[in-house]
Amino acid sequence: MSKRIDVQNLNVFYGDFLAVKDASMVIEPRSVTAFIGPSGCGKSTFLRTLNRMHEVIPGGRVEGKVLLDNEDLYGPGVDPVAVRRTVGMVFQRPNPFPTMSIGDNVVAGLRLNGVKDKKVLKEKMEQSLRGANLWDEVKDRLDKPGAGLSGGQQQRLCIARAIAVSPDVLLMDEPCSALDPISTLAIEDLMNELKSEYTIVIVTHNMQQAARVADRTAFFNLEATGKPGMLVEMNDTQKMFSNPDQRATEDYISGRFG
Amino acid sequence: MSSITGVSAADTPGPDDDLHEGGPEGRTPSSDGASTGRLGDKIFAGLASGAGILVVALVTLVGAFLVIQAIPALTNNDSNFLLSQDWNVDTNPLQFGIARLLWVTVATSLVAMAIAVPFSVCIALFLTQYAPSWLAKPGAALIDLLAAVPSIVYGLWGVFTIGPHFQPVQNVLTSVLGWLPFFEKTQTSAGSTIFFVSVILAIMILPIITALSREVFAQTPQAHKDAATALGATKWEVIRTAVLPFGKPGIISASMLGLGRALGETVAVMMIVSALAPNAPWSWSLFTGGETFASKIANNAGEFDNPTKTGAYIAAGLVLFILTFIVNSLARIVIERRKAFSE
Ligand SMILES: Nc1ncnc2c1ncn2[C@@H]1O[C@H](COP(=O)(O)OP(=O)(O)OP(=O)(O)O)[C@@H](O)[C@H]1O
Ligand SMILES: [Mg+2]
Numbered sequence: 001m002s003k004r005i006d007v008q009n010l011n012v013f014y015g016d017f018l019a020v021k022d023a024s025m026v027i028e029p030r031s032v033t034a035f036i037g038p039s040g041c042g043k044s045t046f047l048r049t050l051n052r053m054h055e056v057i058p059g060g061r062v063e064g065k066v067l068l069d070n071e072d073l074y075g076p077g078v079d080p081v082a083v084r085r086t087v088g089m090v091f092q093r094p095n096p097f098p099t100m101s102i103g104d105n106v107v108a109g110l111r112l113n114g115v116k117d118k119k120v121l122k123e124k125m126e127q128s129l130r131g132a133n134l135w136d137e138v139k140d141r142l143d144k145p146g147a148g149l150s151g152g153q154q155q156r157l158c159i160a161r162a163i164a165v166s167p168d169v170l171l172m173d174e175p176c177s178a179l180d181p182i183s184t185l186a187i188e189d190l191m192n193e194l195k196s197e198y199t200i201v202i203v204t205h206n207m208q209q210a211a212r213v214a215d216r217t218a219f220f221n222l223e224a225t226g227k228p229g230m231l232v233e234m235n236d237t238q239k240m241f242s243n244p245d246q247r248a249t250e251d252y253i254s255g256r257f258g
Numbered sequence: 259m260s261s262i263t264g265v266s267a268a269d270t271p272g273p274d275d276d277l278h279e280g281g282p283e284g285r286t287p288s289s290d291g292a293s294t295g296r297l298g299d300k301i302f303a304g305l306a307s308g309a310g311i312l313v314v315a316l317v318t319l320v321g322a323f324l325v326i327q328a329i330p331a332l333t334n335n336d337s338n339f340l341l342s343q344d345w346n347v348d349t350n351p352l353q354f355g356i357a358r359l360l361w362v363t364v365a366t367s368l369v370a371m372a373i374a375v376p377f378s379v380c381i382a383l384f385l386t387q388y389a390p391s392w393l394a395k396p397g398a399a400l401i402d403l404l405a406a407v408p409s410i411v412y413g414l415w416g417v418f419t420i421g422p423h424f425q426p427v428q429n430v431l432t433s434v435l436g437w438l439p440f441f442e443k444t445q446t447s448a449g450s451t452i453f454f455v456s457v458i459l460a461i462m463i464l465p466i467i468t469a470l471s472r473e474v475f476a477q478t479p480q481a482h483k484d485a486a487t488a489l490g491a492t493k494w495e496v497i498r499t500a501v502l503p504f505g506k507p508g509i510i511s512a513s514m515l516g517l518g519r520a521l522g523e524t525v526a527v528m529m530i531v532s533a534l535a536p537n538a539p540w541s542w543s544l545f546t547g548g549e550t551f552a553s554k555i556a557n558n559a560g561e562f563d564n565p566t567k568t569g570a571y572i573a574a575g576l577v578l579f580i581l582t583f584i585v586n587s588l589a590r591i592v593i594e595r596r597k598a599f600s601e
Contacts, residue, residue, distance in 0.1 A: 056487055058391070085490030095481040099503035108499060109489035158485070165489065 002029035002199045003086075003168040005050060006067040012045050015059035019045045021228035022064075025218060032191055032200045034214035034237065036207065038252070041220040042229030043203045044173050050201065051087035051171060052080040068168065085113065088167035092174040094154035096146030096161070103142035105157055109165035124164050132160035133190050152183025159190065169199040177205065188213050207253060211241050219249045324576040331569030339573065343540060345554075347570045354570045356577050358534070362548035363578065366452055366527070367520040369544065370459035375513050378464055382471035386478075387497055398472060405469035409462035409519065413526035416458040417449075421530075424448040424457075432545060442543035450532040453544040458526050463516035470515065474508030475501055507593045514589040521582055527553040551578040 005027040012020040020042035027033045035043040045054060052073060054060035066073040073083050096105045104111075106128050107121045115121060125142070129135040134156040138149070146157055155175055162170060172191075176184040191200055191213050204210050210217050218234040233246045244250050334351045337344045342355025385397045428448040435441035448454060482500040491499060532547035549557065555571050562568040 051488065053484070053488060056484065081490050081492050083490075084488055089488035091481065091484060091488075093481055095479075095485040097482060097485060097499060097503070099506075108486075112486075112489055112491050112495050112499070161485075161489070 008065040010064035018228040023231040031215040034210035037220035087169040088162035090172040128160040128164035132156045172202040328573035363550040369456035373460035378467035386475040404465040421449040439542040470512035474505040524552040
C-alpha cells in the first residue's frame with residue numbers, strides 16, 4: 001500500500017551541526033519524487049529521516065514532524081524498527097548480504113518479520129524478483145551468493161529485498177550512481193513500474209534521470225559549506241526543468257552554479 | 259608498439275628510449291618507477307615464497323624428527339599405543355598407550371572452548387555493538403592489553419582465587435547432571451579435576467579470543483549493518499544477519515588460536531590436576547584427575563634418561579602435534595567452505 005508523506009518544519013542535526021534547516025514538503029503516494037542539489041546540501045540526510053535511518057549515525061536527531069498518512073514517525077512510542085519495516089531503503093552502493101544466497105537475500109526481511117512458511121517465502125521470493133525484473137537472470141542460481149552478480153543485478157537484488165516486505169514507501173539514495181547506463185535504464189524502468197504500488201523517493205545527481213523518472217522534483221541547496229542545507233523549491237518535474245519558480249533552481253539546472 | 263612501451267622501456271633501456279622522449283606524460287620517470295616496482299616485486303616474491311617454503315620445511319622436519327625418535331619406543335611397546343591407558347616406561351618391553359592422555363587433552367580443551375568462546379563473543383559484541391564510544395574505546399584497548407599478558411598469570415589467578423570456592427559448583431553439577439557419564443560424581447576434590455582445569459584454561463584463552471573477535475566485529479562494513487537496519491532489524495537482528503556472519507571466519511580463527519593454546523598449556527595443568535593412580539579404571543567423568551600430553555611430558559622431563567623411554571614421550575608429543583594439525587585443518591575447511599559467501 002502506498003502512503004503519503006507530509007514533512008513539517010523538519011530540522012536535522014548531527015550533534016550540534018544543523019544539516020538540514022526547516023524543510024517542509026508533501027510527497028504524494030503512487031508517484032516518484034526526486035531530490036536534486038549540490039553535494040553536501042543534505043539530500044541523503046533528509047532522505048534518511050524518512051525512515052529514521054539517520055538514527056544509526058551517532059548524534060543524528062531531528063526536530064519537527066514527518067507524517068506518514070497522518071501518523072507521526074517521530075511520535076512518542078513509535079518504534080524506529082517498525083518505521084523501517086514500512087519505509088524501505090535502497091542504498092547508493094549495492095549491499096546484498098554477502099553470506100547469504102540470492103534467494104535468502106530476497107527474503108531476509110520476511111525472515112526478520114518471522115515468516116517461516118517455506119511456501120510463502122518461495123512465492124514472495126519469485127514475486128519480488130519478478131518485481132525487480134531480476135527473476136529471469138537469477139532463477140537458476142537462487143542458491144548462489146549474491147556477490148556473484150553484476151553491480152546492476154546486485155542493485156536490483158537490493159530492490160527486490162526491499163520490496164519483498166511490502167513497504168509503503170521506497171527510498172533510494174543515488175541507486176544508479178555505481179551502475180552502467182544499461183543497468184541504470186533497467187532500474188529507471190523498474191521505478192516506473194513500482195510507482196503504481198509504492199511511494200518512491202529517489203536522490204540523484206543525474207538531472208536527466210530526475211527528468212525521466214520523477215513526477216515531482218525537490219531542489220535542495222546550501223548557502224555555503226558549513227551552513228545548513230535547505231529545501232529551495234519543490235514542483236512538478238516538468239515545471240522544474242522548464243520554468244522553475246526560483247532563480248537558484250534555474251541556475252543549478254542549467255549548470256550556472258558556483 | 260606504443261601500448262607496450264612501458265614494458266619495453268623498463269626491461270630494455272636503449273634504442274627504444276628516444277621514441278618516448280617526446281611522449282606527452284614523461285615516460286622516463288614512469289618507466290623507472292615500473293622497473294624498481296618490478297625489482298621490488300621480485301625481491302618480495304622471493305622473500306615471501308622463501309619464508310613459506312622454510313615454514314613448510316620446518317614443520318616437515320619437526321614431524322620427521324618426532325617420528326624417527328618415536329619409532330624405537332613404538333616398536334618396543336607391549337600395549338596398544340592408541341587404545342591403552344598404561345604408562346610403564348621403565349619396563350622392557352615398554353607398556354604405554356595414549357588413550358587417557360588423548361581423552362584428557364581433548365576434554366579439557368573442548369570444555370575450555372565451550373566456556374570461553376561464547377563469553378568472548380559476547381564481550382566482543384558488547385564492546386563493538388552496544389557499548390557507548392566512551393566505554394568502547396578504552397574497553398578495546400584494555401582487552402588488547404589483557405590479551406598480551408602471558409596467560410599463565412590468569413591461570414594462577416584462577417587457581418588461587420576460584421579454586422578454593424569451586425567445590426560447591428562441582429557439587430551442583432554432579433548432583434544435577436550426574437546421570438551423564440561426563441558429570442559422574444567422584445572422590446577427587448574440586449580444585450584438581452579435569453573440569454577445573456578446563457575452567458582455568460577458559461580463563462587463560464578468554465582475552466585472546468575476545469581481542470581477536472572484537473577486532474573482526476569492529477570491521478563489519480557499515481553497509482551490511484545498514485542493509486539489515488533498513489529492513490527493520492532490531493539491534494540483535496542486525497548482529498545476527500550482518501555482524502556474526504561477517505565475523506564468523508574470524509571467530510573460528512580466534513577460537514583455533516585459543517584451542518591451540520589450551521591443547522599445549524602445560525604449567526597450569528600440571529599445577530592443578532592430580533594424576534590418576536596407575537591402574538585406575540577408565541572414567542569419562544570430567545571430575546576426576548588425569549594428565550594431558552603436555553603436562554605428562556613436562557612432568558617427566560627430568561627422567562628422559564634413555565632413548566627408548568624418551569621415545570615414548572616423543573610419541574605422545576607426536577600425537578599432540580598431529581592433533582593440533584587436524585584441528586587447524588578442520589578450521590580451514592570450515593572457513594573455506596563458506597568462502598564463496600564471504601566476499
Ligand atoms: N555521519 C555524519 N556525521 C556528521 N555530519 C554528517 C554526516 N553525514 C553527513 N554529514 C553532514 O551533513 C551535511 C549533509 O550531508 P549529506 O550526506 O546529507 O549530503 P548529500 O546532499 O547527500 O550529498 P551528496 O550529494 O554528496 O551525497 C554535510 O555537511 C555533511 O558533512
Ligand atoms: Mg548523499
